Amino acid sequence: MVKWLLACLLAGHFSLALADDTTQQDPWMLLDKAAHAARDLSYKGIFMYQSGTNSRSIEITHMNAGQGEYSRIVMLDGLPQELLSQGSDIVIFSPRNEKVVIEKRRGKNLFPALLPVNLELVKASYKAKVTGQERVAGREGVIVLLEPRDDYRYGYRLLTDKEFGLLLKATTLNQQSEVIEQIAFNQLNLLNMSDMEWFKPHVDPGKPYVMEEEVPAGLAESPQDWNLEQLPPGYRQIDHIKRMVPGKKTAVNQLIFSDGLSSVSLFIEPLVKGARPKVGQTTVGPTNFYANVNHGHQIVVVGEVPQATVAQIANSVHFK
Structure with a gap:
């Protein structure tokens, strides 16, 4: 024992x-x-x-x-x-x-x-x-x-x-x-594999395929009438995408920021005449949303980051 x-x-x-x-x-x-x-x-x-x-x-x-x-x-x-x-x-x-x-x-x-x-x-x-x-x-x-x-x-x-x-x-x-x-x-x-048979979508072949419309590369690089000031510490812009959204005549700018691990998206688009602008802040799980209006543009920031981060990024947009 x-x-x-x-x-x-x-x-x-x-x-x-x-x-x-x-x-x-x-x-x-x-x-x-x-x-x-x-x-x-x-x-x-x-x-x-x-x-x-x-x-x-x-x-x-x-x-x-x-x-x-x-x-x-x-x-x-x-x-x-x-x-x-x-x-x-x-x-x-x-x-x-x-x-x-x-x-x-x-x-x-x-x-x-x-x-x-x-x-x-x-x-x-x-x-x-x-x-x-x-x-x-x-x-x-x-x-x-x-x-x-x-x-x-x-x-x-x-x-x-x-x-x-x-x-x-x-x-x-x-x-x-x-x-x-x-x-x-x-x-x-x-795994130890080389077969590529698995690399294809398994979706209903009876339905038509529709490719989401993208803005041509030349237009995506056109000059912008706004800039960004005082981003939260550690965050850098890593991408800028312009994309057409169904039902809208103008492209939506999406800017993506990251600190290497966390990422945040900033959306900028002209306000549509007669549309009700989005203003305010909300939280869903780990994701925070912040929306305001600036010089006739709708600003929306979304990210799995604290509220202070999305608010500061939204307020960093300054029009020229």
């Missing part, structure tokens, strides 16, 4: 030592490995998105076999929707009424590729530390806590796979350290 108790105590001390060793790891090296693993590995899995009472199951297939990076994301709940990406080009297939609408988008960091390959912007806005271990989808992981350096971004608790580095779970925390969003694998298989 004494030997058995001694063995249990030694095992307990050994487990504590392992936990201590985990917390001594360099968090930025773990995050760098996670950023590359999401793009370099081939894998297939199902992850769950949760925010408040809303939840969705999503299937992802990702391949990188030397000829480029490809992925297919399928919504398993609610209305069917598929997303195919090749490199930074994204195409969304959305059945709407009696047609399938095809939308083209530019690259956005999607789970598990939430982290950029270059972490310098993230390092400037967040502090990182290893806080422990957790097991998800049958795989052991290391927890890295990202704490914001100011009130213009949320915190994140990220679980990276011990063996391969892939991000297994991402939890978004508000300023009170409360969970406001979580994405986590519940099934995950690492």
Whole structure:
């Protein structure tokens, strides 16, 4: 009996030592490995998105076999929707009424590729530390806590796979350290494949396909009559898109800002005569919306960031 108790105590001390060793790891090296693993590995899995009472199951297939990076994301709940990406080009297939609408988008960091390959912007806005271990989808992981350096971004608790580095779970925390969003694998298989048969949409072939109208490249680069001043610290503009919206005669400007991890979209469009302008601020889960009117233009800012961030970006728009 004494030997058995001694063995249990030694095992307990050994487990504590392992936990201590985990917390001594360099968090930025773990995050760098996670950023590359999401793009370099081939894998297939199902992850769950949760925010408040809303939840969705999503299937992802990702391949990188030397000829480029490809992925297919399928919504398993609610209305069917598929997303195919090749490199930074994204195409969304959305059945709407009696047609399938095809939308083209530019690259956005999607789970598990939430982290950029270059972490310098993230390092400037967040502090990182290893806080422990957790097991998800049958795989052991290391927890890295990202704490914001100011009130213009949320915190994140990220679980990276011990063996391969892939991000297994991402939890978004508000300023009170409360969970406001979580994405986590519940099934995950690492693959060794080269067959591309899976890389095609599975939508109703009987419905017509409609391509969303885009503004020609030359027009998208036309001079603008506004500029941006005093953006929140750490945020930089990473994209500017002009897109036609059904029912509107003029294009909508969409500017995307990021601190390397969080992203915010700013929409600017001329007010339509007789239309009721949107003014105010609201919150839905982790997403904040802010709308105002400036020099006859509707300004709307949307992002999974604190209220102060969307408000400051909206108020940074100044017309010449």
